[in-house]
Amino acid sequence: MSATIKVFKTYDEQVDLLVARGMGISDRPAAIYHLERINYYRLSGYWYPFRGIIAPGQRSDHFSPGAQFEDVIALYDFDARLRTATFDALTPVELALRAALGHTLGELHECAHLTPGVLSSRAGGESYSRWVDDYNKQLGRSREEFVVHHIHRYGGTLPVWVAVEILDWGSLTYLFDFAPNRTQTEIAGNFGLTAPQLRAWMKSLNVIRNTCAHHGRLFNRTHALVPKLPRLGAFPELDQAAPHMNRTFGQLTLIQHLRHQHGLPLSRMLAAVIRSYPDHIARVPVAQLGVWPDWQASPLWPT
Known part of the structure; x- marks a missing residue:
């Protein structure tokens, strides 16, 4: 040893x-x-x-x-609540992205995800081949009833609007990247973003989602992926968050923006959890989460 x-x-x-x-x-x-x-x-x-x-x-x-050990546990319990609220807030955004990508690609071809000629030129290299291999593995592991139905009824070939439902978030992001530019632009526009911005946001939020799913730490975390933001002044509420995009709270603001732009209600549970931060721990202020002083005045963070 x-x-x-x-x-x-x-x-x-x-x-x-x-x-x-x-x-x-x-x-x-x-x-x-x-x-x-x-x-x-x-x-x-x-x-x-x-x-x-x-x-x-x-x-x-x-x-x-x-x-004090009690303060450590208070921070841990806060982070557990934050993970739960974040996952809950992010889920309908993820579902909306799946639905939008499956529908817009489906308009081009029933199996657009398996038809490189329908996708962009970005679907012509090794990254697309690896994506198809990974997709087939996810298809083989799936035990969803709709997958079993398509295997028995259609030989296992899923149309793209069904296929998006078995993809993990990372694979979904790659499929968005392979989509034609006009498809990306249409989907991103529904969220008030350009295609490169939505692509970058999806990559960043994939890290947030995986952190929640695997019981990782959101508290006091520095994020390596810093997403692209709309031009200054386009969304003033995002301008406030811009200096904090490498911290968790800055990226949680992205979730609220996506919900708002897509007509989903803002997450009050997420806001309530932020307000529940154990402020008695002066040594570790909530600012370490990336929270700015007047955050509760932002229209993205309802009381």
Whole structure:
């Protein structure tokens, strides 16, 4: 066994380690309970802001004075609520995109997704071949009744308006990219965006969706994908979010914009969760989520 592998620690020993590093733990049995149900390393992302700062971008293994385990759990619970609300807010947007892409491509050809000549020139290379291979794998794994019906009735070839329902978000984004420019423009226009903007938004929101689906951390996260925004002044409510697009709240604003533009009600649950942030933790302000001071004045964030 490699000497670099960390030594196993019981839950009691994990608590001892946290205490030795300066974490305040007032209720030891409760701390053990949380470590049992969540996992030490999943929680480490939430106590990271409580670690001492050695230099810019570098943290100590020891916690700053006043760090409390209860505050770490408060942040974790907030993030769990945020994931639930985000997934709920994003779902109808995803369904609308699936429906729009399946319908507009279906007008061109019943099996547009499998007919490169109907798609753009971007569907002529290796990326499209890989997409088709991945699509066939997803088709083979699907146990949806409508898939079984098409296999028995039509030999398994799904029309594009059915095929979009088995695609994961990443595959859906690629299909949008393969679509003819006029199809992309039509769909993007329904959301008040250009085709390149919607394509970039879909890629960014795929990361958000996957984070929610796999119980990842939205809190205090820096996002590498920064989506393109409409020109300054086109949507003032998005102008406010522009400086925060690499943070979670900035990207949640994208979801609200897409809902609003497509005639879906704004997510009040998502806004309520943001308002539920544990503000008593002064050391970790809500600004670390990318929330700006007057966010509640934005028409995209209803009270």
